[in-house]
Amino acid sequence: xxxxxxxxxxAIRVACExxxxxxxxxxxxxxxxDVDRLDTIVKRSRPLLxxxxxxxxxxxxxxxxxxxxxxxxxxxxxxxxxxxxLGFHLPGEITGLDGIEKNAHTCSAQVLETSLICEIPYxxxxxxxxxxxxxxxxxxxLLSREIAYENELLLLLATRNADERLAxxxxxxxxxxxxxxxxxxxxxxxxxxxxxxxYLGLSAETVSRGFxxxxxxxxxxxxxxxxxxxxxxxxxxxxxxxxxxTIHRF
Amino acid sequence: xxxxxxxxxxAIRVACExxxxxxxxxxxxxxxxDVDRLDTIVKRSRPLLxxxxxxxxxxxxxxxxxxxxxxxxxxxxxxxxxxxxLGFHLPGEITGLDGIEKNAHTCSAQVLETSLICEIPYxxxxxxxxxxxxxxxxxxxLLSREIAYENELLLLLATRNADERLAxxxxxxxxxxxxxxxxxxxxxxxxxxxxxxxYLGLSAETVSRGFxxxxxxxxxxxxxxxxxxxxxxxxxxxxxxxxxxTIHRF
DNA sequence: CGTACTATTGAGCGCTCTCAAAACCAGTGG
DNA sequence: CCACTGGTTTTGAGAGCGCTCAATAGTACG
Numbered sequence: 001x002x003x004x005x006x007x008x009x010x011a012i013r014v015a016c017e018x019x020x021x022x023x024x025x026x027x028x029x030x031x032x033x034d035v036d037r038l039d040t041i042v043k044r045s046r047p048l049l050x051x052x053x054x055x056x057x058x059x060x061x062x063x064x065x066x067x068x069x070x071x072x073x074x075x076x077x078x079x080x081x082x083x084x085x086l087g088f089h090l091p092g093e094i095t096g097l098d099g100i101e102k103n104a105h106t107c108s109a110q111v112l113e114t115s116l117i118c119e120i121p122y123x124x125x126x127x128x129x130x131x132x133x134x135x136x137x138x139x140x141x142l143l144s145r146e147i148a149y150e151n152e153l154l155l156l157l158a159t160r161n162a163d164e165r166l167a168x169x170x171x172x173x174x175x176x177x178x179x180x181x182x183x184x185x186x187x188x189x190x191x192x193x194x195x196x197x198x199y200l201g202l203s204a205e206t207v208s209r210g211f212x213x214x215x216x217x218x219x220x221x222x223x224x225x226x227x228x229x230x231x232x233x234x235x236x237x238x239x240x241x242x243x244x245x246t247i248h249r250f
Numbered sequence: 251x252x253x254x255x256x257x258x259x260x261a262i263r264v265a266c267e268x269x270x271x272x273x274x275x276x277x278x279x280x281x282x283x284d285v286d287r288l289d290t291i292v293k294r295s296r297p298l299l300x301x302x303x304x305x306x307x308x309x310x311x312x313x314x315x316x317x318x319x320x321x322x323x324x325x326x327x328x329x330x331x332x333x334x335x336l337g338f339h340l341p342g343e344i345t346g347l348d349g350i351e352k353n354a355h356t357c358s359a360q361v362l363e364t365s366l367i368c369e370i371p372y373x374x375x376x377x378x379x380x381x382x383x384x385x386x387x388x389x390x391x392l393l394s395r396e397i398a399y400e401n402e403l404l405l406l407l408a409t410r411n412a413d414e415r416l417a418x419x420x421x422x423x424x425x426x427x428x429x430x431x432x433x434x435x436x437x438x439x440x441x442x443x444x445x446x447x448x449y450l451g452l453s454a455e456t457v458s459r460g461f462x463x464x465x466x467x468x469x470x471x472x473x474x475x476x477x478x479x480x481x482x483x484x485x486x487x488x489x490x491x492x493x494x495x496t497i498h499r500f
Numbered sequence: 501c502g503t504a505c506t507a508t509t510g511a512g513c514g515c516t517c518t519c520a521a522a523a524c525c526a527g528t529g530g
Numbered sequence: 531c532c533a534c535t536g537g538t539t540t541t542g543a544g545a546g547c548g549c550t551c552a553a554t555a556g557t558a559c560g
Contacts, residue, residue, distance in 0.1 A: 076405060079490050084405040098401055100394030107401060126387065133380045140376065143393035144350030150400040151326060151348055151357060155334040157407040158451030162548065193507060201408030203549055208508055224507080224557080240329050412516065443539060453517055458540055474525080474539080 034132045041128065043119040044068075054095065054109040054117060061099030063119045067091050070115020071190045075198075076107040085199040087153075088112070088191055090176050096122075097146055112190040157201050160239075165200040166210040168239030170220070174229060185229040284382045291378065293369040294318075304345065304359035304367060311349030313369045317341050320365020321440045325448075326357040335449040337403075338362070338441055340426050346372075347396055362440040407451050410489075415450040416460040418489030420470070424479060435479040 043063075047070075048054075054065050057076060065072070072089040086107055089095045099105040100122065111117070129136040156168055178184035189196070197207040211222045219235055221228040229235060293313075297320075298304075304315050307326060315322070322339040336357055339345045349355040350372065361367070379386040406418055428434035439446070447457040461472045469485055471478040479485060 076401060078405060078409070082409055084408055086401050086404060097394055098398040101391040101398060106398045126390065130380070130383045130386055136380055136386060137376065139390065140393065141351040143390065143397065144347055146397050147393065147400065148348040148351060148356045150397065150404065151336050153404060154336060154400065154407065155326060155328060157404065158334055158448070159328070159332055198408070204507080205509085205550085206548055209548095212508075454539080455518085455541085456516060459516095462540075 034135060037128060037132070038125075038135065041121060041124040042066075043121070045117060045119060048111045048115050048117055050111055050113045050115075052111045054111065055099075055105045056108045057105055059105050061096070061103050061105050061122065063121050064094055064096040064125065065109065066094050066118040066120065068116035068118055070117075071112045072109050072115065072117070073112050073191060073195060074107045074109045083198065085191075085195050088173075088195075088199070090173075090180065092180050093176075094142065097143060162200075162202050162206045163210055163213070164238055165202065166196075166207060166214070166239075167219075167235045169196065169200055170227065170229065171232070171235050171239045174232065185232065187227060188225045189227055190225065284385060287382070288375075288378060288385065291371060291374040292316075293371070295367060295369060298361045298365050298367055300361055300363045302361045304361065305349075305355045306358045307355055309355050311346070311353050311355050311372065313371050314344055314346040314375065315359065316344050316368040316370065318366035318368055320367075321362045322359050322365065322367070323362050323441060323445060324357045324359045333448065335441075335445050338423075338445075338449070340423075340430065342430050343426075344392065347393060412450075412452050412456045413460055413463070414488055415452065416446075416457060416464070416489075417469075417485045419446065419450055420477065420479065421482065421486050421489045424482065435482060437477060438475045439477055440475065 054072065055061075055063075067089050069091050071091075072095055073085060074087050074089065074095055075083050075085045077083050087095075089109075095109050096105065098107055125139075129139050156165055160168065173187070173189070174184040177187055191199075192204075193207050193211075194204045197204040200207065211220075214220050214235075215222050219229070219231045221230060304322065305311075305313075317339050319341050321341075322345055323335060324337050324339065324345055325333050325335045327333050337345075339359075345359050346355065348357055375389075379389050406415055410418065423437070423439070424434040427437055441449075442454075443457050443461075444454045447454040450457065461470075464470050464485075465472050469479070469481045471480060
């Protein structure tokens with residue numbers, strides 16, 4: 001029951017040894033030679049530690065960042081100082097796209113655990129994309145994907161109750177892990193309950209209660225950050241579509 | 251007190267006679283000759299009537315749409331059939347960006363009132379942007395802007411109460427109108443209370459009560475769709491930043 | 501073993517939803 | 531000019547979900 005964290009993180013690490021930009025871009029239709037050209041502008045840094053910042057809100061925008069292993073949290077802060085978690089980025093995913101327009105970051109990105117991150121200097125990427133139409137095409141798709149994804153999130157926050165949000169979150173994480181070839185039913189959540197709650201527009205207590213209830217209902221097993229999904233179908237139904245407006249129990 | 255609708259809509263119409271792609275793109279740093287090239291691929295259609303669809307969820311993605319005059323509502327539908335309003339598009343604004351990735355629209359766009367819409371065939375736009383670096387640059391900015399904007403919306407839905415959401419909505423509309431050179435304190439809301447509520451993740455009743463309370467507090471005057479902001483500062487404070495966690499009144 | 505932090509659990513309250521009715525408006529036809 | 535109709539908006543009353551506050555429990559680390 002112990003060290004599930006180590007197991008899961010190791011799994012991620014192993015799976016992502018080969019997770020370079022190749023893995024990210026090849027399926028999207030880039031020619032191998034173009035990926036190599038892209039590869040030349042990418043900077044690889046030493047592993048970052050949990051709590052390290054990739055960038056902070058307001059900083060000059062210079063680069064996009066691709067998670068190679070580990071995970072990243074992006075968040076913003078409003079006039080009150082209230083912080084809002086905008087998303088979690090898993091291996092293969094990109095962050096920093098919001099900074100392009102104003103040439104300044106509108107949110108902060110913080111590493112949640114020891115992570116490997118690729119930095120892509122945006123200026124050079126844009127130059128390159130002007131000479132490689134397929135790269136430009138993928139860039140447009142990438143940005144559009146982000147928009148569509150946030151639309152889904154808006155739907156979730158605007159219409160779903162606490163259980164549905166939490167279920168949707170778990171199903172979403174599960175799907176993204178599966179997409180990267182990782183175990184979709186047994187994984188570690190690198191973020192705190194508070195972060196999850198904030199992301200879902202709930203209080204930490206409500207998220208905690210949700211986990212407990214799901215466990216009591218046999219939908220999953222949870223031990224701190226380690227989560228084991230036992231009934232993915234039920235979670236999907238709960239998260240994506242409530243079969244009936246009101247469910248009466250007895 | 252009557253016919254404010256006509257006044258405001260007329261104002262929009264007049265102000266947007268000149269609101270072509272030139273107005274949209276020139277301030278963004280496109281050379282005049284490039285704007286002209288862009289102009290040649292744009293289709294202009296006869297005025298659309300309230301309720302007409304620009305596109306529907308699931309349809310093949312072909313074009314982006316720029317509002318010349320009038321207004322557009324974009325919304326999505328989930329598995330339950332629940333509909334979620336994702337945004338309102340005013341003159342000069344663009345819609346359809348979410349469809350690029352999957353080559354299919356992930357939301358629907360519906361005209362709220364008689365409107366003039368420019369259609370930009372996406373394939374030709376992408377081709378063009380591959381030959382005009384500055385256009386490519388603006389496209390990236392446009393997409394990034396959409397992402398940053400949705401981030402703000404997520405913050406609103408996740409952390410703000412009903413009054414704050416409504417205030418933020420009004421301030422936002424006001425600012426966007428001002429940006430287009432229209433009156434920022436006296437305008438008509440082309441969308442229904444139900445649409446506003448849905449957009450803000452509230453019930454129509456709560457929105458209605460909000461309008462009434464704001465009016466009683468002297469923040470604005472409201473008569474059906476016609477809104478007159480009397481104390482923009484107070485609304486900004488309420489919508490963007492609550493000065494203190496709790497405000498005690500007596 | 502003590503400290504600091506995170507997570508869980510409990511109790512009570514308040515905001516917002518739901519349900520319901522009334523008011524209001526626009527359009528139509530008598 | 532007025533009654534009728536379908537729609538939206540407003541207003542009211544009650545209930546429930548999720549927040550807040552608070553205490554406890556569990557974990558990591560020195």
